[in-house]
Amino acid sequence: MRINHFQNTGIGEAAMLTLLVQTGDAIGTETWTKFYSTIEGFDYEPGRVYDVTLKTTPINNPPADGSAVSYTLLDITSTQEVPDETLxxxxxxxxxxxxxxxxxxxxxxxxxxxxxxxxxxxxxxxxxxxxxxxxxxxxxxxxxxxxxxxx
Structure with a gap:
């Protein structure tokens, strides 16, 4: 998974900040998806693009408005600083x-x-x-x- 250098807004259970991510064939494209879950063990810092390896675990009986998967950070494979002037x-x-x-x-x-x-x-x-x-x-x-x- 690739995580973008800034967060966007979204509406889940309430208004919230979301990570923007790319997975699979979308990595390296201009397509970013709002990610409404949390990643256990991941300390996001703005201004950096992260490539990460995650462990996904199915959640039995997830809440109606919650994710059916939990995410845990296994490794940060790369980090790239993004210039402050980037729009x-x-x-x-x-x-x-x-x-x-x-x-x-x-x-x-x-x-x-x-x-x-x-x-x-x-x-x-x-x-x-x-x-x-x-x-x-x-x-x-x-x-x-x-x-x-x-x-």
């Missing part, structure tokens, strides 16, 4: 579900600091008026995300 897209609002929080400054689900630069007013307007909002970001200081453009 990437994050879903900021999906089907009316807003992932931007402002309890302690602008954040993505109260977990990742956001710098909206000169786009703060446009971001606010789009979050109010659109059902889907995607932001293009680059990595800033202390793993904060800097908004570069809105789609």
């Amino acid at each position: 990437f897209d994050i879903d900021l609002k999906i089907n009316g579900e807003n992932f931007i929080t402002s309890d302690s400054g602008l954040q993505l689900l109260n977990q990742i600091d956001l710098d909206c630069n000169a786009l703060c007013d446009e971001l606010d307007t789009r979050l109010v008026n659109q059902d889907f909002v995607v932001g293009t970001f680059k990595r800033g200081a202390n793993n904060a995300l800097q908004l570069v453009s809105l789609q």
